[in-house]
Amino acid sequence: MNKYLVNGTDTERVNVADRGLQYGDGLFETLRMSAGCLEFADRHWRRLQTGCERLGIAFPGQTIIENDIIKLVEQQQDAVIKVIITRGQGGRGYRPTPDLQPTRIVSMHPVPLQPATEGVAVRLSQTRLSINPRLAGIKHLNRLEQVLARQEWSDPGVYESLMFDTAGRLVCGTMSNVFFRAGDRYLTPSVEQCGIAGVTRSVILDILESRNMPVQVDTIKIDDIEQVDEMFLCNSVFGIIPVRELERGNPQPGQWTGDAIDLFAETRRHKENHLCVE
Amino acid sequence: MNKYLVNGTDTERVNVADRGLQYGDGLFETLRMSAGCLEFADRHWRRLQTGCERLGIAFPGQTIIENDIIKLVEQQQDAVIKVIITRGQGGRGYRPTPDLQPTRIVSMHPVPLQPATEGVAVRLSQTRLSINPRLAGIKHLNRLEQVLARQEWSDPGVYESLMFDTAGRLVCGTMSNVFFRAGDRYLTPSVEQCGIAGVTRSVILDILESRNMPVQVDTIKIDDIEQVDEMFLCNSVFGIIPVRELERGNPQPGQWTGDAIDLFAETRRHKENHLCVE
Numbered sequence: 001m002n003k004y005l006v007n008g009t010d011t012e013r014v015n016v017a018d019r020g021l022q023y024g025d026g027l028f029e030t031l032r033m034s035a036g037c038l039e040f041a042d043r044h045w046r047r048l049q050t051g052c053e054r055l056g057i058a059f060p061g062q063t064i065i066e067n068d069i070i071k072l073v074e075q076q077q078d079a080v081i082k083v084i085i086t087r088g089q090g091g092r093g094y095r096p097t098p099d100l101q102p103t104r105i106v107s108m109h110p111v112p113l114q115p116a117t118e119g120v121a122v123r124l125s126q127t128r129l130s131i132n133p134r135l136a137g138i139k140h141l142n143r144l145e146q147v148l149a150r151q152e153w154s155d156p157g158v159y160e161s162l163m164f165d166t167a168g169r170l171v172c173g174t175m176s177n178v179f180f181r182a183g184d185r186y187l188t189p190s191v192e193q194c195g196i197a198g199v200t201r202s203v204i205l206d207i208l209e210s211r212n213m214p215v216q217v218d219t220i221k222i223d224d225i226e227q228v229d230e231m232f233l234c235n236s237v238f239g240i241i242p243v244r245e246l247e248r249g250n251p252q253p254g255q256w257t258g259d260a261i262d263l264f265a266e267t268r269r270h271k272e273n274h275l276c277v278e
Numbered sequence: 279m280n281k282y283l284v285n286g287t288d289t290e291r292v293n294v295a296d297r298g299l300q301y302g303d304g305l306f307e308t309l310r311m312s313a314g315c316l317e318f319a320d321r322h323w324r325r326l327q328t329g330c331e332r333l334g335i336a337f338p339g340q341t342i343i344e345n346d347i348i349k350l351v352e353q354q355q356d357a358v359i360k361v362i363i364t365r366g367q368g369g370r371g372y373r374p375t376p377d378l379q380p381t382r383i384v385s386m387h388p389v390p391l392q393p394a395t396e397g398v399a400v401r402l403s404q405t406r407l408s409i410n411p412r413l414a415g416i417k418h419l420n421r422l423e424q425v426l427a428r429q430e431w432s433d434p435g436v437y438e439s440l441m442f443d444t445a446g447r448l449v450c451g452t453m454s455n456v457f458f459r460a461g462d463r464y465l466t467p468s469v470e471q472c473g474i475a476g477v478t479r480s481v482i483l484d485i486l487e488s489r490n491m492p493v494q495v496d497t498i499k500i501d502d503i504e505q506v507d508e509m510f511l512c513n514s515v516f517g518i519i520p521v522r523e524l525e526r527g528n529p530q531p532g533q534w535t536g537d538a539i540d541l542f543a544e545t546r547r548h549k550e551n552h553l554c555v556e
Contacts, residue, residue, distance in 0.1 A: 021299040130413070166410060
């Protein structure tokens, strides 16, 4: 049941000269729609707008994107929604012409199977993330490193793979951000040098900080991983999922993970955090 | 007179689920066709094949690509030919499914105005290239850094901008490789950590080495640039072009640049180095 709208039109085709294809010159967002609500929509649009500003792409505005989504989903209540904004079509070589109209691609996909709530197994990736503060945090279309990392394993028993940057610092999973309990604090890697500033990550950080719970954004090296007590992954599709097995170290789902899951579930229940389509 | 073939079919449309668009999951080549000859075609196919191997994409083979080009160009004698190979369409998330059929996009474009033979002006880029040996050398579709660098200037009097990696080493221009004369040797930056191993760069290196002319692939830092005597740019579209003005330093077109231009022109005249369409 994959469905697509390109610039508001029901089509599965885009122009071959689109800069999204030619250069990866664009951004995307992946949102969860649950019971008719587009979860944390405002945070997604903020990140998308930040990405547009960083790349010098004209942000089309959230209204036009939301209207696309409303048109696309029809009666569907639960789905994964992907939004791609590219710089548009054309320009000679890398240089964009100033009059380009951004391309909007909105698509709807089935919700994948939720991973086991008791926790998942996680490996460590050989593929390194390259460092570039100019591109860090935003969700741009240059995703070859994630593709290469995802190709490293096919065992369906392994759910995710942790990625390190070329300086050996942990950044994120191929499709998720990562939190730890290390002693008496929550810990998550910085995404200032590379990686994506996940929406669910930002929700969790806000929840923990608003409750004065001890949380730190810090550098985590591979050896630090062996010391962590608990670990969980997060993204916009599955929310929070505990890690019960890691290639190195021995994190076990525990109280701190359970607290984060409960607090996040509570926040998720508040409809005012979402865009709820009547 | 831009013309496109997608998988051998005369169309300007590709499927929106193509991984080239979704993730920049593919490679490209830009070739010069001159007097009916596709210049240094074999070298382009070798780099493309190397790129496919590095990314785990099935290389479609040079014959099918050459047949596409022959079909596309018809009576045209002079053009720029761009070939894109993506991993194909689909797969859930970053993970490619094993049965994907690569997408071939072959396009023809007018030859841009040749830059002034007496030399061009070159600036220095603020946008850094990120380091990742896994992606270095090959001509993949993740080109946001080049797009950002090309956005830095609009002065038509400036032809190119030099890019440094995040460690401060010179790598290349936004759309070219770069050579210097520094004292009694030719010098060009390594592309082992990032950047593209240009076809024209490789031809020049082979020419110089085969004639026992002093040439070195070496690390060049920003301060080294101020010491160079001569400088020239190269790529597959314009060949070799001297630099007569640089934002830092004072290179002047001279004998060594002239020698490189002459030797390259001689090599270019040999039809056996090209694929000549009858």
